[in-house]
Amino acid sequence: MDFIQILAEATRTAIGPIAAIYALAAIGLNLHFGYTGLLNFGQVGFMLVGAYGVAVTTSTYELPLLLGVLVSIGCAFVLALLLGLPTLRLRADYLAISTIAVAEVGRLIYRSTVAQDITGGVYGLQQVAGDFYAWNPFPSGSYGIDAGAFSITFSARDVWVMTVAWAVVLLASLAMYVLTHSPWGRVIKGIREDEDAVRALGKNVFAYKMQSLVLGGVFGALAGALMAINQQTVHPDAFMPQVTFYLWAMLLLGGAGRTLGPVIGAIGMWFLLTMFDGLLRDVSAMGLLPGIAGGELGALRHAVVGLALVLLIVYRPQGLIGNRKEMLVNVK
Amino acid sequence: MSSESMAGRMPAPESHDRLSGVSPVPGAAKPDPVLRASGVRRSFGGLTAVDVEHLEVQRGTITALIGPNGAGKSTLFNVLTGFDRMDSGVSAFQGRSLRGLSGHRVARRGLVRTFQLTKALTRLTVMENMLLAARGQTGERMVGAFAPWIWRGQEAANRERAEALLERFRLAHMRDEIAGSLSGGQRKLLEMARALMSEPTMIMLDEPMAGVNPVLVQSLLEHITSLRDEGVSVLFVEHDMDVIMGISDWIVVLAEGRVIAEGRPDDIRSNQQVIDAYLGTQHDEPGAGGAEEGR
Ligand SMILES: Nc1ncnc2c1ncn2[C@@H]1O[C@H](COP(=O)(O)OP(=O)(O)O)[C@@H](O)[C@H]1O
Ligand SMILES: [Mg+2]
Numbered sequence A: 001m002d003f004i005q006i007l008a009e010a011t012r013t014a015i016g017p018i019a020a021i022y023a024l025a026a027i028g029l030n031l032h033f034g035y036t037g038l039l040n041f042g043q044v045g046f047m048l049v050g051a052y053g054v055a056v057t058t059s060t061y062e063l064p065l066l067l068g069v070l071v072s073i074g075c076a077f078v079l080a081l082l083l084g085l086p087t088l089r090l091r092a093d094y095l096a097i098s099t100i101a102v103a104e105v106g107r108l109i110y111r112s113t114v115a116q117d118i119t120g121g122v123y124g125l126q127q128v129a130g131d132f133y134a135w136n137p138f139p140s141g142s143y144g145i146d147a148g149a150f151s152i153t154f155s156a157r158d159v160w161v162m163t164v165a166w167a168v169v170l171l172a173s174l175a176m177y178v179l180t181h182s183p184w185g186r187v188i189k190g191i192r193e194d195e196d197a198v199r200a201l202g203k204n205v206f207a208y209k210m211q212s213l214v215l216g217g218v219f220g221a222l223a224g225a226l227m228a229i230n231q232q233t234v235h236p237d238a239f240m241p242q243v244t245f246y247l248w249a250m251l252l253l254g255g256a257g258r259t260l261g262p263v264i265g266a267i268g269m270w271f272l273l274t275m276f277d278g279l280l281r282d283v284s285a286m287g288l289l290p291g292i293a294g295g296e297l298g299a300l301r302h303a304v305v306g307l308a309l310v311l312l313i314v315y316r317p318q319g320l321i322g323n324r325k326e327m328l329v330n331v332k
Numbered sequence B: 001m002s003s004e005s006m007a008g009r010m011p012a013p014e015s016h017d018r019l020s021g022v023s024p025v026p027g028a029a030k031p032d033p034v035l036r037a038s039g040v041r042r043s044f045g046g047l048t049a050v051d052v053e054h055l056e057v058q059r060g061t062i063t064a065l066i067g068p069n070g071a072g073k074s075t076l077f078n079v080l081t082g083f084d085r086m087d088s089g090v091s092a093f094q095g096r097s098l099r100g101l102s103g104h105r106v107a108r109r110g111l112v113r114t115f116q117l118t119k120a121l122t123r124l125t126v127m128e129n130m131l132l133a134a135r136g137q138t139g140e141r142m143v144g145a146f147a148p149w150i151w152r153g154q155e156a157a158n159r160e161r162a163e164a165l166l167e168r169f170r171l172a173h174m175r176d177e178i179a180g181s182l183s184g185g186q187r188k189l190l191e192m193a194r195a196l197m198s199e200p201t202m203i204m205l206d207e208p209m210a211g212v213n214p215v216l217v218q219s220l221l222e223h224i225t226s227l228r229d230e231g232v233s234v235l236f237v238e239h240d241m242d243v244i245m246g247i248s249d250w251i252v253v254l255a256e257g258r259v260i261a262e263g264r265p266d267d268i269r270s271n272q273q274v275i276d277a278y279l280g281t282q283h284d285e286p287g288a289g290g291a292e293e294g295r
Helices: A003-014 A017-035 A043-060 A065-087 A092-110 A130-134 A156-180 A183-193 A195-199 A205-231 A241-254 A261-285 A294-315 B013-017 B073-080 B103-109 B126-132 B148-168 B184-197 B214-229 B241-247 B265-269 B272-277 B279-284
Strands: A142-147 A150-155 B033-044 B047-058 B062-066 B088-093 B111-113 B202-206 B233-237 B250-255 B258-263
Touching: A003 A017, A003 A150, A003 A261, A017 A043, A017 A156, A017 A183, A017 A205, A017 A241, A017 A261, A043 A065, A043 A092, A043 A205, A043 A241, A065 A092, A065 A205, A092 A241, A130 A156, A142 A156, A150 A156, A156 A183, A156 A205, A183 A195, A183 A205, A183 B126, A195 A205, A195 B103, A241 A261, A241 A294, A261 A294, B033 B073, B033 B233, B047 B073, B047 B233, B047 B250, B047 B258, B062 B073, B062 B214, B062 B241, B073 B088, B073 B202, B073 B233, B103 B111, B126 B148, B126 B184, B148 B184, B184 B202, B184 B214, B214 B233, B214 B241, B241 B265, B250 B265, B250 B272, B258 B265, B258 B272
Parallel strands: B062 B233, B062 B250, B111 B202, B202 B233
Antiparallel strands: A142 A150, B033 B047, B033 B088, B250 B258
């Protein structure tokens, strides 16, 4: 594969449905961490309940897709209350620990034999969200640019998923922009800085943190729902803790506390991941990486991304579009 | 900034009058108490940080709360403002019990406090710090946030009021800077201006002058005096004796969690118990220091 092809493939992934799904989940994380200062290490838990909300509704019970989306949102609401009610009055670290634990416990419950009749257990669910593709307005065919080496094409199916997913990302970003430029946004940003100071000014800090947790969780659940729709299957092991850490990496790459930070981060991260992948495969095919084969290449890819993140934090801690002055304000 | 200087001015005559006839003994009843506390105790493990039998703060006066480091001043602030729970005891603000109220509810009643360690919201601008403090904002509701045409007028009015306060506290030129770029003294000013933005009936200032340079101290004092003259009740913690004697209408002395004396500046100056418990140690702790513990 030559370099142009690698670039084309990386671009294809960066604008594809998966990037949109991660962008949406990272927007939720940005509301939590970037604006409210909540440490959520279990965003994947919201994606899990979102994906299964759609999958269980449409596959297990064969009910309409839109109902499934409502179920996803409802599940995110319940999960946020479950996480927030006991921890949001306590120090920040209690939420952090609870989120990581609850997300993983949730995954184990969904994959358990007890839940198998509903969630499909370890086998997951198939034939999810058929409605969605029945609504596809794009005539079948190949879409995109096809210019020799640099060719990026999508099927009609992919274009339909991408259209909807990026539209949801756009709407979520607009909502975030409006919220964070309102007095409501001012309060949550104040809470991020110092919740006692905000409390001393008569604001119900707990209620604001709860609202933020719920809304950011709903964004995560919608991302999960889109994931189920995109793949048409859900499987519990797609919701491992590392998904959350990818989301964090994306948020920090793009810039936390900026409306477009998570979107740019998700696009950039998928671009880099795919590019490193292609490059490593090329280099390995040329025999320059003796002793590293097949599956190990994937691990090496993660190592390279990790290194890139370390360099980012050292040289550009505010992320691609963050504000350095704000970032370093408390560093003396 | 109003041109009339409060420096060196005697407390307004009416604030003296309000306390005339009150005998300078611990727990003395005041003619019109804005804040009352009885039997307030707070312990940390075996240490009783606060044990106040009875305390009343007269409305419309400047009351100083003094005492050596560790006397329990900040802890008393915390339990009275709902930032910490009391083990036992009752307190009432403007005649209404504060029992079980959390910090934000106490603040909504009009009892607003600042912190010993300044809490400027560093990544918000100075103006945002101010606007945040305004009461009853429609745009602070999550749903309301999506209807800017409803709250735009309110926001503009708040901005105008904030502008006036910033002008008065000589921070107007910094309005669009992030609060993290202010000096320590300016942060103290901002915290006070912000507290005023929330239209308090009574303001409780925990060491407002700690770490502030002498020029700013002077202007902070003027602000405190003019607040009192506008009818706001002030309770403040301070170490500098000259400052305290200069502007206080009433002084409450705390030692090891108990009120050991209270009275007018003259009463306190000549109180042997106070001299033993507190004034004798004063030379060991300069007023600006010791701001590292508590909140
Ligand atoms: N959260 C806490 N946990 C344990 N001890 C505390 C706590 N807060 C205050 N104390 C102790 O209570 C006493 C009173 O502290 P504080 O109210 O900060 O005094 P002051 O403000 O008068 O200097 C001190 O001995 C302090 O160490
Ligand atoms: Mg103190």
